[in-house]
Amino acid sequence: MVTREALHQAAAMLRRSRRPLLISHPRPDGDTVGSTLALRLALIALGKEPIVACVHPIPESFRFLPGAESYRREVDESDGFDLVVAIDMSDLRRTGGLYRESWRGRYPLLVIDHHETNLNFGDLNLVAPHAAATALVMEPLITAMGVTVRDAIATCLLTATLTDTRGLRTHSTTLEVMEAVCRFVERGGDYHTAVWEALDAKPMRQMKAWGVALDRLRAEDGLVWTTYPVAEKERLGISDEEDLDLGGLISQVREARIAVSFNEMRDGTVKLSLRSRPPYNVATVAAALGGGGHRQAAGCSVEGPLEAAVARVLPLLRRLLDEGATEAV
Ligand SMILES: [Mn+2]
Known part of the structure; x- marks a missing residue:
């Protein structure tokens, strides 16, 4: 469960950071990409300079998302980050080798996830095992950071939620999930583009x-x-x-x-x-x-x-x- 207190601690952690490194998991899916890019936009709105990274290229299906082009495949200490955020992954190996063991203790590690198998490997763990998508943890976090979820951020979270629920089909799809999707659309999330690009279109x-x-x-x-x-x-x-x-x-x-x-x-x-x-x-x-x-x-x-x-x-x-x-x- 993600408590209000944990949300506020995480929001404070992000607000203290000047240059957070946000990591998406390998063979990235819509949830890890959408949730990461939503957080990136929220951080930019707060005047931060986030770095987003993933060892693998972003699939065509998610390249329409705002900020998808800013992903990097490699990072090291010289990039000057001061906080590491692991998004939509249950253990550190899921950074695909981006996270180095030598970073442990040097940079605070924040984990934002929804896997039941999550090992709570961060200094602070926002893990909601029953949430249908990491995006549904990200939404209250962004709000707690003092940023309004709308437009581009709403499109990112909408895409993340729609993909992790395979278009609201999974058993994790509850009324609350549908309400979140309505909220994202109400606030300017681009539903039709998300459905076509992320769910239907196949090369x-x-x-x-x-x-x-x-x-x-x-x-x-x-x-x-x-x-x-x-x-x-x-x-x-x-x-x-x-x-x-x-x-x-x-x-x-x-x-x-x-x-x-x-x-x-x-x-x-x-x-x-x-x-x-x-x-x-x-x-x-x-x-x-x-x-x-x-x-x-x-x-x-x-x-x-x-x-x-x-x-x-x-x-x-x-x-x-x-x-x-x-x-x-
Ligand atoms: Mn996910």
Whole structure:
């Protein structure tokens, strides 16, 4: 839970800073980008000089967001920041190596997140495990900073909320989430652009990739999976950091109670994207495999090759289905 007191402490921390470094997680999604850019704009409104960073490039879907072009791929001490803010990530490894261990104790670390698996790794942690998006923690924080959420800031938070709820479809979508979306639109958030750019528009090569993934789709007793080999990526010119949203795609299979995509990376590891229908909790499986996430959507990386990863992970998911429990594995 994020208390009023924590919000005010975080707002004070940000107000004291002159040059905060805001970090979005690798393979950035709409929530990490939208929440980071909203905070950037709020800080600029207060006369600060924030730096925004992410190890991977910002996907085309979020490049319409104000400030998306200001992202940097690398940072070091010479950039003169005095505070580090980790946004939408459950542990420090999720900065993708941007955060250096030597920074610990030298710069205060503020964590703003909504993952149940969050390790509370900051000096101050604003973590709301039941919030549908980090954006919904960011909104009251920006308000506590004394900045009005409207226009460009509202568009950033709106996009973050719409993407993390897959267009208000997830089970985390409550009446409060819908009210927040209405509030963002009321205050000038650009709804139609957000829906088209961030949710609907897909590059041609992603559509082609979906064709491959759907062709390789397998199903067995409520468990649905697909594999995506590096050779297929090479053929379509797809990079490793590109998020093909295979998990989201195959979770739409009616028969799927649990869905998992196995995306082979060029370094030999396999990136898993796990999805489930309630009551199955895939966050526990992802966490057991060294990843994290939410009950209905989680992810992790395992050792390759592809076939070995499939052979290792499917039994865990079958067990979760058999037990039918929310806290299995
Ligand atoms: Mn998120």
